[in-house]
Amino acid sequence: MAVLWQRAKANISVGTGKYFNQVLLVTALAVLAAVLSLVSPHFWQWDNAKNILEQTAVLIVMSVAMTIVIASGGIDLSVGGVVALSGIVAGLCLKAGATVAAAVTCALGLGSLVGLLNGSLISLLDINPFIVTLGCGSIARGLALILTQGIPIYGFGSGFACLGKGNIMGLTVPVWLALAVALLGWVAATRTKLGLYASAMGENEEALLRTGVPVGWYKTGLYAICGTAAALVGLVLASRLNTADPTVGLGYELQAIAATVLGGTSMKGGASSIPGTVIACLLLGVLANGLTIVSVQPYYQQLLIGIIIIAAVIVSERKK
Amino acid sequence: MSGIRLKVKNLHKSFGSVKALAGVDLTVEPGEVTAVVGDNGAGKSTFVKIISGILVPDEGRIIIDDRVYTHLTPALAIQEGIATVYQDLALVNCGDVATNVFLGRELTRGIFLDRKRMYSRARKVLEEMGINLPAVDMLVGLLSGGQRQAVAMARAVNMGGRLFVLDEPTAALGYKETCLVLDLIRRLRDQGYSVIIISHNLHQVFSIADSICVFRHGRVVSCTSVKHTDPETVVKLITGTETA
Numbered sequence: 001m002a003v004l005w006q007r008a009k010a011n012i013s014v015g016t017g018k019y020f021n022q023v024l025l026v027t028a029l030a031v032l033a034a035v036l037s038l039v040s041p042h043f044w045q046w047d048n049a050k051n052i053l054e055q056t057a058v059l060i061v062m063s064v065a066m067t068i069v070i071a072s073g074g075i076d077l078s079v080g081g082v083v084a085l086s087g088i089v090a091g092l093c094l095k096a097g098a099t100v101a102a103a104v105t106c107a108l109g110l111g112s113l114v115g116l117l118n119g120s121l122i123s124l125l126d127i128n129p130f131i132v133t134l135g136c137g138s139i140a141r142g143l144a145l146i147l148t149q150g151i152p153i154y155g156f157g158s159g160f161a162c163l164g165k166g167n168i169m170g171l172t173v174p175v176w177l178a179l180a181v182a183l184l185g186w187v188a189a190t191r192t193k194l195g196l197y198a199s200a201m202g203e204n205e206e207a208l209l210r211t212g213v214p215v216g217w218y219k220t221g222l223y224a225i226c227g228t229a230a231a232l233v234g235l236v237l238a239s240r241l242n243t244a245d246p247t248v249g250l251g252y253e254l255q256a257i258a259a260t261v262l263g264g265t266s267m268k269g270g271a272s273s274i275p276g277t278v279i280a281c282l283l284l285g286v287l288a289n290g291l292t293i294v295s296v297q298p299y300y301q302q303l304l305i306g307i308i309i310i311a312a313v314i315v316s317e318r319k320k
Numbered sequence: 321m322s323g324i325r326l327k328v329k330n331l332h333k334s335f336g337s338v339k340a341l342a343g344v345d346l347t348v349e350p351g352e353v354t355a356v357v358g359d360n361g362a363g364k365s366t367f368v369k370i371i372s373g374i375l376v377p378d379e380g381r382i383i384i385d386d387r388v389y390t391h392l393t394p395a396l397a398i399q400e401g402i403a404t405v406y407q408d409l410a411l412v413n414c415g416d417v418a419t420n421v422f423l424g425r426e427l428t429r430g431i432f433l434d435r436k437r438m439y440s441r442a443r444k445v446l447e448e449m450g451i452n453l454p455a456v457d458m459l460v461g462l463l464s465g466g467q468r469q470a471v472a473m474a475r476a477v478n479m480g481g482r483l484f485v486l487d488e489p490t491a492a493l494g495y496k497e498t499c500l501v502l503d504l505i506r507r508l509r510d511q512g513y514s515v516i517i518i519s520h521n522l523h524q525v526f527s528i529a530d531s532i533c534v535f536r537h538g539r540v541v542s543c544t545s546v547k548h549t550d551p552e553t554v555v556k557l558i559t560g561t562e563t564a
Contacts, residue, residue, distance in 0.1 A: 191432045196419065200412045207410035210374070211424025211479070212395035271414040 021264035025279040029286060036290040043293055053171065056285030057178035058233045060278055062252060063259035064185035065229035067277045068195065069222050070260050073202035073269030074129040076223060078118060079230035079256060081140030083249030086111050086234030088144045090160075091153040091244030100159040104235060111231020112224045114140055119220030133223075137253070144246035154243040164240030174236045181229065186274040195272070198222055202269020251302070258305050259284055261312040284308075323350030323514030324385055324401050324482045326371065331380035333366050333538075340366040341377070342538035348483065353505060353515040355525040355546075358535030359558055364518050367535070368485055371516075372404040373397035403481025407488045409472040413461030417453055418442035420460050421475050445478050446470075450507060466497025473504055483514040490524065502528055522551045534558055 037044040062079055069076045086107040093103035114136055121132045166173040189195035197218045200208050208215050233252070238244040261267060262283070263276030288301055331344040341363045348354045358364050369375040371382060373392035382389045384400045392400070411420050418435070419426075421442040427434040442456045451470045453463070460471055469489060476484055486505065490498040505528055508515055519525050525532060526546055533543040534557040542549075542557050 193426055193428065193431075193433065196415070196426065196433065199414055200423065203412045203414050204410065206408075207412055207423065210372075210394055210404070210406070210410050211475075212393075212398050213424045 021273065022276050022279060025263070025276065025283055029279065029283045032283065032286055032290065036286070036293065039290075040293045043290065048289065048293075050171070050175075052282075052285045052289045053175045053178075055289065056281050057172075057174035058236055059252075059255055059259060059285065060178040060281045061181045061229050061236075062233050062256040063263075063277050063281050064181050064274055065226040066253075066256040067260045067263065067265050067272050067274060068185065068189060068198050069226050070257070070265050070267060071189070071202050071269055071272035072198040072219060072222055073205065074122065074219070074222070075257070075267075076115075076118065076133045076226045076230075077130065077253045078114060078133040078137030078140060079226065079233075080249040080252040081137035081142075081144070082111050082114050082227055082230035083234040083237065083252055084144040084246050085114075085140040086231035087238035087244040087248060088147050088153065088246055090235055090238055091156060092147060094156045094160060095153060100157075100163075103160070104163070107235050108228055108231045111227040111229075111234070113227070115224035115227020115230075116220060118227065119223030122223065123216035123219045141246070148244075148246045150246060152243050152245040154241075156239070156242055156244075160239050161242060162239070164236050164238070174240070177232065177236065181232075182274060182278050189272050189274050194218060194221065199269075199271050202266075203271075254309070255284065255305060258309045258312070261309060267313060322482065322512040323352075325350055326402070326483055326514065326516075327383040328367075328371065329381045329383065331367070331370060331382075332378045333363075333370060333375060334378055339538050341370070344380070344535075344538070344540055346533055346540055346543060348514050348516055350482075350514050351509060351512045352530040353509050353517060353528055355529035355532045356516060356518045356535060357520070357522065357525060357532060357554060357558060362535035362558075363538040364535050365487070366538075368404065368487055368516075368518060371397065371402060372485060373402075398479055398481075401480060401482030402485065403476035403479045403483070404485040405469075405472045405476050405487065405489060407491060409468055411460050411468055411472060414459065416457045416459055417446075417463075417471055418456040420471050421445060421456075421478050423475060425479060442474070442478075445474050449474055449477060449504060451504070464497065465493050466500045469493065469497070469501050470504065473501075473508075477508075481513070483516070484508055485516045485518075487518045488520070489517065490519070490521065498524075522554060525554075526551060536560060 042048055066076060066079070089110050090103040090107040093106050094100070098106070118129070118133050118136050121127050122129045163173055168176055189198070197208060197213060197215070201215060201219065205215060234249065237248055259277050259280040262280035263278070264273040265277065284305070287304070291301055326348040328344055328346050331341050333341040344363065344367060356364050356367065366375060370377050371392065373394040373396055376391040382392060412423065415423070418438045422438050427437045427441065439456045446453060446456070451474060453467055453470070460468060463471065473484070489501050489505070493501060502524065505515055505517065517525070517529065529546055531543065531545050532549060532554060534541050534554060536558065
């Protein structure tokens with residue numbers, strides 16, 4: 001009887017904790033949407049909704065990968081630099097006459113290579129992920145600037161433009177990509193060893209080591225995935241704007257971290273929530289869109305994201 | 321399934337100028353509970369870490385049944401049937417009971433975790449060990465101290481453990497939970513497994529162990545059957561006021 005009572009209490013506690021954050025986020029999203037539709041007649045338009053989805057798509061791709069890395073107790077601050085470098089590399093390849101497939105493969109390969117470097121340095125040399133990824137991000141950004149002398153490259157042809165502007169069933173390719181990445185991320189986080197070990201690493205890395213799990217390999221794999229996702233974002237942005245800009249992606253890591261923490265994944269690692277991260281991305285997207293609609297300067301958006309990160313971390317730590 | 325015979329011979333381990341182990345010889349027989357006692361810094365933890373593959377000894381041999389090793393790795397120790405339950409239990413609180421029982425040896429179907437099979441096998445392992453938990457899909461972070469200890473021991477059994485090394489298994493437990501854990505240890509012994517128990521609680525050691533090995537200054541100063549000694553003598557050996 002006592003055992004049954006313990007289980008009932010636990011179920012209530014887990015159920016409340018697990019979905020509380022997501023319910024809160026959906027409520028905030030609904031309230032924000034309601035307020036914005038009252039403030040502006042342009043908000044509740046299908047075109048604006050599509051615009052929000054397109055703007056949020058790249059954030060979803062990056063944040064889903066960031067969520068798994070943060071769940072493992074790490075962080076990847078190199079994503080902004082990788083976004084810029086991958087776009088530049090794809091642009092240079094296309095300019096040199098390479099096919100779209102070859103350019104995309106090169107850029108994605110480079111992203112995963114930076115991720116592998118991050119993961120190897122973190123797991124083999126046991127260096128703090130904050131420092132390693134900050135350094136690798138700076139190297140990637142530096143390379144992007146050196147390769148272009150700081151001047152954006154543009155004009156890549158219609159084949160490459162499909163990646164950023166192509167349309168499938170009324171939605172652009174980046175939106176479908178974001179959906180696919182979110183689904184893959186959710187499956188990986190909840191149904192595979194990789195996701196299980198990521199959370200276990202964040203919660204108790206020593207436990208995994210003692211059971212003989214090759215923790216270093218898995219950790220390196222997580223950073224490689226994050227690097228690849230950042231490269232995909234770089235490709236989408238270069239394709240959408242038809243321009244590869246070495247300064248693109250500045251502050252993207254901050255937005256991805258904000259979405260992750262807001263979505264309910266603790267900065268200390270442990271259990272992750274991919275649905276929470278996706279809802280948080282949509283919330284940030286609607287917020288940015290709303291601020292633009294009501295003519296608030298973009299500088300204030302930066303300020304707001306900073307406040308949101310701090311507030312989300314405080315709530316997350318209090319909950320723990 | 322029977323326990324393994326573990327022999328360590330002349331184990332040495334130093335950390336800088338500190339000699340943690342200075343020639344340890346010890347034998348653990350199958351189907352026996354061997355208690356390892358000693359003061360803080362006597363070398364018990366270093367010994368446990370060496371036979372679990374966490375530390376590499378400077379010198380000496382580890383003989384498992386007839387196989388001789390100069391050192392082990394965590395994976396090799398597990399492969400040889402040495403399953404260690406550390407004092408901190410090494411559990412993942414955000415994982416459920418089945419996840420923790422199978423940690424590092426998950427059942428999969430292709431690349432996907434086969435949770436259904438893990439739940440059913442975890443239930444069977446717990447049942448065979450006589451452990452009664454609310455559910456195998458319950459988060460470990462929500463269990464009591466004794467239940468968490470039971471999960472850690474179930475993992476050791478599920479790993480294919482034949483020699484269980486239990487580091488202070490009852491240190492943080494209440495009376496009822498201690499009884500549960502001691503009962504589990506007895507059951508493991510009765511099933512023919514070998515058990516090494518590290519403990520400061522001599523009363524408990526005398527109630528459960530078949531033999532007692534006393535560590536002092538990195539050496540085994542006495543290894544004897546519980547029938548041929550008493551708590552007072554063991555205390556004297558631990559403190560060095562009596563020599564074996």
